[in-house]
Amino acid sequence: MIRFSQVNKWYDREHHVLKHISLEVKAGEVVVVCGPSGSGKSTLIRTINQLEPVEEGEIWIGDVQVNNPRTNINRVRENVGFVFQHFNLYPHLSVLENITLAPMQVKKLSRAAAEERAIALLIKVGLAHKKDAYPANLSGGQQQRVAIARGLAMEPKVMLFDEPTSALDPEMIGEVLKVMQDLAESGMTMMVVTHEMGFAREVADRVLFLDHGEILEDTTPEAFFTNPQHDRARQFLKQVLAPMHG
C-alpha cells in the first residue's frame, strides 16, 4: 500500500534528515513510528502525502508514485487522511462544516450527502451532539476526534497520524486512542507517529524505530519491546517506558 524505496531528504541542502529509507506498509497494516525528538518522524510521515518533498528515491501509494512531478498530488491527498498533533481544525467553521468542506470542495459531494456522511462519522467518534459547535469551544480530545472524522470523510485508503495525542491533557488521550483503535480494527491502513507505547503494543502490527533519519528497527511490537537490536532503541525504550513503571 505504501512503499518507500531508497528515499533521501535534506533540509536546506545540508541537513540530511531522511537517510536511505526503504519500507513497505501492506494494506490493513498498522505501523507505529517512534524515535527521539528530531529523528525525522514528522518529516517521514509528511513525505507520504508530499507535504514535504524528497530529493531522492521513490514513494508509492498503491500504484501511484507520489513524488513523480507528473502525479496530480491533490488526487493522491484525497486518499490519504492526515491527523496533526495540533488538530488544525478550521476555527471559522462549525464542526459539521469542518468535516464537509473537503468532500464538497474536492469530491463535489452535495451538501446533503456530505452532511449525512459527516454525521455518521461524528456518531462513530461520539460527537454527534457537537456538530454545530465551533472548534474553539471543544476540548483538545474532542477537537482531535473531529479532526479524525474530517480525515475519514474523504474515505481515504490510508490514515497518517503525527503524534495525535501529544498535545492533549492526559485524561483525554484515552478517548482519542480508542477511536484510533476502532479504526485499526476496521481494517484501515495506518501509520502512526506516537510515543504511546501501550497503543504500539496492543494495536500495532509493526514498530519502526527512527534515529537520526535512519530506520534502525522494523519489527513486531513483541520483538521491539522485548529484544531491541540497537543500543539507541534500548535507551529510547528505557526513557519512554520509565514513567509508566515509576
Next chain:
Amino acid sequence: MNYNWDWRVFFKPTGIGNEIYLDWFVTGLGWTIALALSAWVIALLLGSLLGVMRTLPGRYAARIAGAYVELFRNVPLLVQLFVWYFIVPDWLPEPLEDWFKQDLHPAISAFISVTICLGLFTAARVCEQVRTGIQALPRGQAMAAYALGLSLPQVYRQVLLPQAFRIIIPPLTSEFLNVFKNSSVASLIGLMELLAQTKQTAEFTANLFEAFTLATLIYFTLNMGLMLFMRWVEKRVRVPGLIALGGK
C-alpha cells in the same frame, strides 16, 4: 476676536438657481460618498488580489505585488493624482483622449481620475493588511487543507481568506475611513466634493467658521457611522477563537 456666528447662513440663497448653501453641502457629501465607495471597491478587490500574491509560494507573484506596494505607498497621493489627471490621459489613444478631455463633463473626468488614483493608492495599503492577516494564521491551517486534497485556490478561498479577513477588520476599517479623508484631494482638481463646497461657501458668504464647523460635523458623523457599521460587521462574522489584529 469679534466674530458674529450666524447659523442661518446655510438657509440663505446662493444666488444660483433656487439653491441654498445647505444644498451645496448635500451635493458635496454626495460626491464624497460616491468617490470613497467606488475607490474602496477598487482598493478592496485589487488589494486582496495583491495581498494574496504576496503570500504565494512562487517568487514572481510576490515580487510584482511587492513592487506595486513600494511604488504606490511611497509616492505622495497628490503627485499620484496629478499623474492620473494631467499625464495619463495624454497617453490614451486619440479617440479616448478626446472623449476624456472634451466630451466628458469635467466633473465626471475628475471623478474618474480621483477614483482610480485613490483606489490604486489604497489597494497598496489593503494589500499589506491582507498579507499580514494571512501570515498571522498558523501554518497548520493551510497544511491541513492541502492534506485533504484542496487546491491552492480552494485553500485561499475556503480556509485562509475567511480567517484573514476576520482578523483584519479593525485595520481595514481605518483604511476605509482614510479613503473618505483622502477623497478631499479631489477638491484640488476642481471636483466639488464636500471640502470644495465648504471652501466655496466660506468664500461666498464670509461665514468661514460656520462652513468649516458644519463640514467637520459631517465628516465626524460619517466616520462614526462607518465605524459603527464596521463594528456591526465584525460582530456578525465573529467566531470563537479567532482574535482580531489591533487597529492602525
